[in-house]
Structures are given as structure tokens and as C-alpha cells.
Amino acid sequence: MxxxxxxxxxxxxxxxxxxxxxxxxxxxxxxxxxxAMPSENEERQPFFGAMGCMSAIVFTCFGAAYGTAKSGVGISAMGVLRPDLIVKNIIPVIMAGIIAIYGLVVSVLISNNLGQGTTLFANFIQLGAGLSVGLAGLAAGFAIGIVGDAGVRGTAQQPRLFVGMILILIFAEVLGLYGLIVALLMNSRAGDAKC
Missing domain, CATH: 4.10.80 (Rhinovirus 14, subunit 4)
Known part of the structure; x- marks a missing residue:
């Protein structure tokens, strides 16, 4: 030896x-x-940060796609009876698309910090940040899609339901915003990691 x-x-x-x-x-x-145990700068550690980056964009896009598709089905069904309300009732589709922007922001922020020299703790923080915004966006997209579908169909029959639908959509959208805020706070702490 x-x-x-x-x-x-x-x-x-x-x-x-x-x-x-x-x-x-x-x-x-x-x-x-x-x-010996692997060193703290092992080459596999950035995998967890990359998974956080991926989960941020993928889960929010799943939520946005579901919300858009489900609301679009309701708009199409409503448009047969009341074509004059199509543009007014497209708000659920717009709100569902905003969910994907939350994931894009966090995904870009995480990807800017990915690298070989990052600690395992920082990469786990990035994974948590990505899952935070991703899963919150997925839930918000589901809520927006279901509310949007039922809301636009109901608005076609009773126009006074429009304001109530918008309020419910705002409360569904804010779920994704909560995930974004937590993810931004977590990602800001990833650079402070010492171990």
C-alpha cells in the first residue's frame, strides 16, 4: 500500500x-x-437541487394545465348558449396560467445556484423550495379548474354569479402564492448553509 x-x-x-x-x-x-463516508461536496449532491428545480416547474405546469383544460371545457360548453360571455369568462384560464409563472420563477432561481460546490444542506433546501411551490401550484391549479368550470357554466345561466366566481378564484390562486412565498424564503436561506 x-x-x-x-x-x-x-x-x-x-x-x-x-x-x-x-x-x-x-x-x-x-x-x-x-x-469513509462520502465527503460533503460529493458529485451526487446537486441531484437534490436539480430535483427541486424540476419539481417547481413540472408540478406547477401540471396544475396550470389542468386548470386551463378544465376551465376551457366549461367555457366551451357555456359558449354554445351564450357566445357573448366567452371573453368575459376567460379569467379562470388566465389565472390558471399564472400558476406556472410561480414555478418558473422558483425554478430559475434554483437553477442559478446549482453547482458542484454546493452543500448537501443547500441542495435539500432547494428541493424543499421546489416541492413547496410545485405542490402548492398543483393544488391551486386543481381548485381553479374545478371552480372555473362550474363558475362559467353557472354564469351563463345567472350572470350575478360572476363576482362570486372571481372571489373564489382569487382564494384558489392565493394557495399557489403561499407556496411561492415559502419557496422564495427557503431558497434565500440555501446560500447560508455551512454544512
């Missing part, structure tokens, strides 16, 4: 493998030399 590397040879019934392992990765124990 040299001062820099430890040569390990393993033999099976058919093959023999020889490995050269840096001694810095070995620890003396009662069982002999064993491998």
Missing part, C-alpha cells in the same frame, strides 16, 4: 478485479480499513 492509494484485489470464481482507492477514503477501525 502506497501513501496515496490502497490497492484492493477481489477474486471471484471467474474473474479478478483490482481497485486503487485513495487512502483519504479509508478509515481504520476494529474490522480493519473500511471506506
Amino acid at each position: 502506497s501513501s496515496d492509494n490502497c490497492i484492493i484485489t477481489t477474486t471471484t470464481t471467474t474473474t479478478t478485479h483490482t481497485y486503487s482507492i485513495p487512502t483519504s477514503r479509508l478509515v481504520n477501525s476494529a474490522a480493519g480499513n473500511v471506506f
Whole structure:
């Protein structure tokens, strides 16, 4: 064994493998030399930050797509009876699209901080931030889609329902906004990580 590397040879019934392992990765124990735990800047650590980046945009886009599709079905059904209300009742589709913007903002912020030198703690914070905005956006998109579908159909029959539908849509949209705020706060703390 040299001062820099430890040569390990393993033999099976058919093959023999020889490995050269840096001694810095070995620890003396009662069982002999064993491998040390990975260092804090392991090359796999940015995976968690990348998963946070991905989950931020993917889940919010799922929510926005569902909200748009579900509201669009209601607008199409309502447009047969009252084509003059189509433009007025397109608000649920617009509000569903805003949900994806929340995920895009957080995803871009997380991707700007991805890199080999980041700590495991920072990458877990980024994963949490991405999941926060992503899952909140998914829930908000579902709520907007269901409310939008029923709301535009009801507005076609009773125009006084429009204001109530808008208020419910605002409360559904704010769920995604809560996820965005938490994600921004978490992501701002990712750079402060010491371990």
C-alpha cells in the first residue's frame, strides 16, 4: 500500500478485479480499513437541487394545465348558449396560467445556484423550495379548474354569479402564492448553509 492509494484485489470464481482507492477514503477501525463516508461536496449532491428545480416547474405546469383544460371545457360548453360571455369568462384560464409563472420563477432561481460546490444542506433546501411551490401550484391549479368550470357554466345561466366566481378564484390562486412565498424564503436561506 502506497501513501496515496490502497490497492484492493477481489477474486471471484471467474474473474479478478483490482481497485486503487485513495487512502483519504479509508478509515481504520476494529474490522480493519473500511471506506469513509462520502465527503460533503460529493458529485451526487446537486441531484437534490436539480430535483427541486424540476419539481417547481413540472408540478406547477401540471396544475396550470389542468386548470386551463378544465376551465376551457366549461367555457366551451357555456359558449354554445351564450357566445357573448366567452371573453368575459376567460379569467379562470388566465389565472390558471399564472400558476406556472410561480414555478418558473422558483425554478430559475434554483437553477442559478446549482453547482458542484454546493452543500448537501443547500441542495435539500432547494428541493424543499421546489416541492413547496410545485405542490402548492398543483393544488391551486386543481381548485381553479374545478371552480372555473362550474363558475362559467353557472354564469351563463345567472350572470350575478360572476363576482362570486372571481372571489373564489382569487382564494384558489392565493394557495399557489403561499407556496411561492415559502419557496422564495427557503431558497434565500440555501446560500447560508455551512454544512
